Each structure stands twice: as C-alpha cells, then as structure tokens.
Amino acid sequence: MQRHVSIQVSGRVDLPLDGPPVLACGADLKSVFCVTRGRQAILSPPIGDLSEYASCQFYREAVDELLRRLQIQPAIVAHDLHPDYESTRFAKTFPAGRKIAVQHHHAHVAACMAEHGLAGPVIGVALDGSGYGPDGTVWGGEFLVADYAGYRRVGHFKPYRLPGGEGAIRHPPRMALSWLAEECGERADALGAQWLPAIPPDHRKTLLGLIASGAHSPWTSSAGRLFDAVSALLGLCDKISHEGQAAMRLQAAADRRESEALPVELEDRAGVVVLSFGPALRALLEQREAGVGIPILAARFHRAVAAAVAAVCGRLRDREGLARVVLSGGVFQNDLLLDWLTDALSAGGFEVYSHHQVSPTDAGLALGQAAVALAAATEH
Structure with missing residues (x-):
C-alpha cells in the first residue's frame, strides 16, 4: 500500500x-518520532518497522513534513x-547542532515520568524484549533510579545467553533451552x-554448544525473553510470527483465580539487586511433572514476576x-501482570505510575528521549 507524505499528528x-526544540527519533520497531516546541511534545503516528525500506523512506519524509x-x-x-538502529543513523546525519544518545530503558522510564509530569528521582521498572546496554549486553529486565538527567542501574533480571542472537527471539524454545x-x-x-x-536432537546439541561457549549468544537480562521461555516450556509457543506472541499465549492461558506464586531469588551483587527466576524454573518443571495444569502454572509464573518485582522495589526503597x-516497557502490555504488580506495589505503600497517554512499548520511546534531551539542554 502506498503511503502519502502528508501525516497527522497522533498525540500531544x-x-x-x-527548552530548545528537540527532534527525538524513537526506535526502529513500532517507530514513532517526536518534536518538542516549548513545553509540548508532538508525536508522529506509528510508522512501522524501520528495517523495511518503505517504512524507512516514509519515516524520513514524515520527519521533514x-x-x-x-x-x-x-x-x-x-x-x-x-x-x-536506522533511527540512530538518521539522527547522526540530521543537520542539527547537538546529538544526544539516550539509553533505551532510561527513555522508557522518562516517557512515563513525562506523561505524568513527574520530577525525579523515581524507581523505574523497565521490562521489555531488548534494548542496547552500555555494557554491551542486551538489557530488558531493568530497575533504575532515574530522573530526566540520568539514571543508575540498581537492579536487573539475571542474564542468560541468547543462543543464535535474534534467532532466539523468533524461536522461544531456544531461550527455554538456555x-x-x-x-x-x-x-x-x-x-x-x-x-x-x-528442537531436533542434533540442533539441541548445537545450541547447547553455543550457550556453553557464548558464540553468537550475547547475554540478555530481557524480561520478554523470560516470558518466551516459560511459554515454550509449557508447550504454548514454538515459533513467533508476530511480536509478543509467546507472552500473549502465556497470559491468555493463565488462570486469574490462582493466588500462589513460583519461588524466586534476590541476590545483592556489589550493590546491584539481581533477580533470579532459576527457582521458578525448577519448580515449574517439578509441578508440571506432578500433573499441575498449564493454566495454574502460567498464573503462578505471572504471580512470581509481580511478587519478585515488588520485592526488589521494596529493597530499593529501603536503600534509596x-x-x-514508574512502570514502562512492552512487557506491561500484559494487563494481568500490570494489574497484579500494581496491586502488590500499592499494598506495599508505593505510588505507582504506568502509561495512559502513550504506549509502554517502543512507540512511546521518543517521548522519553525528548524529555532526557531537554534535561541535558538545561544542564548544558
């Protein structure tokens, strides 16, 4: 379908x-860019996946328009x-005086803060599929102490290998094997x-070799990949045809009446809280072997994530x-997790903020990038 250059603003x-006018370029998936004028952010409509030539061309034309x-x-x-990122390449060639790189999960948290008019600092929980970490690993299960001017990574999900890189995103059993x-x-x-x-036997042995050696298998703390792994282990999704499919099937399978959670483990590593779902995995397999139904296990995993994230936030409140x-990232499209986590945090005395105006996915990222850039301009 041919797209026209003429576009409508999707939101303000x-x-x-x-501060000075900012162009925030967003991300490559669910691409949305943002322009600021004074104290107003003006968002483009969703453009699509910038890895596709037509979308990339339309993106460039839409920015100009x-x-x-x-x-x-x-x-x-x-x-x-x-x-x-194509959006990064575009930004670096754009004729503007100053370029500011914004870490992916900092932008997620800043987007939700901006939506609610919050000044920092806050505890930011950013759960998504992937984002580039400054340590060279793939982030995605992050706890940040953040304001617009900066952030500290104070906790994260335990990292696992991503066997075969992006291939593991399309094939959830690979992440389960890791x-x-x-x-x-x-x-x-x-x-x-x-x-x-x-996973065929020969392929399984090859993947285990990749995981052991680390070849073509970067570390990831991604919450999204964790949901993929559980979905695969419960036989709900073997191959992805659209983003978030495995997690959606896991959510749909969950029995919302279930109140029990699988066990998790919190570990302090040099002042950073590391959240491990290893005990949850072992309990999940033991309970499935014992005949516990998939709807119950799917719900207990959701309960585990909600309880564990709330526990990390409790530890961070004591420390910070x-x-x-502030809750952001594509995993929070899962309304079951969002509801249970919000309830757990509220019961613990937290003020909880989630998205209502912009998407928690990468479609909301440009708003956060713009807010971070404005803070940097003020400091500068």
Whole structure:
C-alpha cells in the first residue's frame, strides 16, 4: 500500500520541561518520532518497522513534513544508544547542532515520568524484549533510579545467553533451552528432549554448544525473553510470527483465580539487586511433572514476576528512600501482570505510575528521549 507524505499528528503531551526544540527519533520497531516546541511534545503516528525500506523512506519524509508544517528547526536530535538502529543513523546525519544518545530503558522510564509530569528521582521498572546496554549486553529486565538527567542501574533480571542472537527471539524454545542450561546444568539436554520437542536432537546439541561457549549468544537480562521461555516450556509457543506472541499465549492461558506464586531469588551483587527466576524454573518443571495444569502454572509464573518485582522495589526503597515506582516497557502490555504488580506495589505503600497517554512499548520511546534531551539542554 502506498503511503502519502502528508501525516497527522497522533498525540500531544504537556512536558514538565522547557527548552530548545528537540527532534527525538524513537526506535526502529513500532517507530514513532517526536518534536518538542516549548513545553509540548508532538508525536508522529506509528510508522512501522524501520528495517523495511518503505517504512524507512516514509519515516524520513514524515520527519521533514512535520518539521516543515510546524516550522520547527531542531536544536537537538535525540536517539537511541544502539549504533545499528536506522533511527540512530538518521539522527547522526540530521543537520542539527547537538546529538544526544539516550539509553533505551532510561527513555522508557522518562516517557512515563513525562506523561505524568513527574520530577525525579523515581524507581523505574523497565521490562521489555531488548534494548542496547552500555555494557554491551542486551538489557530488558531493568530497575533504575532515574530522573530526566540520568539514571543508575540498581537492579536487573539475571542474564542468560541468547543462543543464535535474534534467532532466539523468533524461536522461544531456544531461550527455554538456555534457561535450562544455566539452571539445570548437565540435565539440560535430557530436560530439553522432554519439554522442548520442537528442537531436533542434533540442533539441541548445537545450541547447547553455543550457550556453553557464548558464540553468537550475547547475554540478555530481557524480561520478554523470560516470558518466551516459560511459554515454550509449557508447550504454548514454538515459533513467533508476530511480536509478543509467546507472552500473549502465556497470559491468555493463565488462570486469574490462582493466588500462589513460583519461588524466586534476590541476590545483592556489589550493590546491584539481581533477580533470579532459576527457582521458578525448577519448580515449574517439578509441578508440571506432578500433573499441575498449564493454566495454574502460567498464573503462578505471572504471580512470581509481580511478587519478585515488588520485592526488589521494596529493597530499593529501603536503600534509596524512594516510594514512587514508574512502570514502562512492552512487557506491561500484559494487563494481568500490570494489574497484579500494581496491586502488590500499592499494598506495599508505593505510588505507582504506568502509561495512559502513550504506549509502554517502543512507540512511546521518543517521548522519553525528548524529555532526557531537554534535561541535558538545561544542564548544558
């Protein structure tokens, strides 16, 4: 379908910050860009996946069209930290005076803060599929102490190997096998044969070799990949045809009446809280072997994530003295998790903020990038 350059603004958000005009380039998936004028952020409509040539061309034309229509010349261009994003490449070639790279999960948290007009600092919980970490790993299960000017990574999900890189995103059993290899050691091959029949025996051994060596298998703390792994282990999804499919099936399978949670473990590593779902994995397999139904296990996993995230926030409140929690990232499209986590945090005395105006997915990222860039301009 041919797209026209003429576009409609999809939304406007009043910002708690003022400053020079900013063009925030967003992300490559669910691409939305943002332009600021004074204390107002103006968001483009969703453009699509910038890995597709037509979407990429339309993105460039849409930026030019919106800037022309609004008669804005950006002084700052904000973009994701990932060097290989098309949106990053576009930002670096855009003729503006200052370029600001914004870490993916900081932008997620800042977007929700901006939507609610919050000043920091807050405890930011950013759960999504992936985002470029400054340590070179793939982030996605993050706890940040953040304001617009900066952030500290104070906690994260335990990282696992992503065997075959992006191929593991399309094939959830690969992530499940990585989880088995890390948490069950030598039993991983036999457990993989039992619970992950979609992986042929020869391929399973190849993948275990990649996981052991780390070849083509970056570390990831992704919450999204964790949901993929559980979905695969419960036989709900072997192959992804659209983003979030495995997690959606896991959510749909869950019995909302179930109140029990699978066990988790919190560990303090040099002042950073690491949240491990290894005990949850082992309990999940034991309970499935004992005949516990998939709806119950799916619900107990959701309960585990909600309880564990709330527990980490409790530990961070004791350490940092913060009682406001901001929830962002694509995993929070899962209304079951969002409801149970919000209830747990509220019961613990936290003020909880989640998205209502913009999406928690990468479609909301540009708003956060813009807010971070404005804070940087004020400091500068």
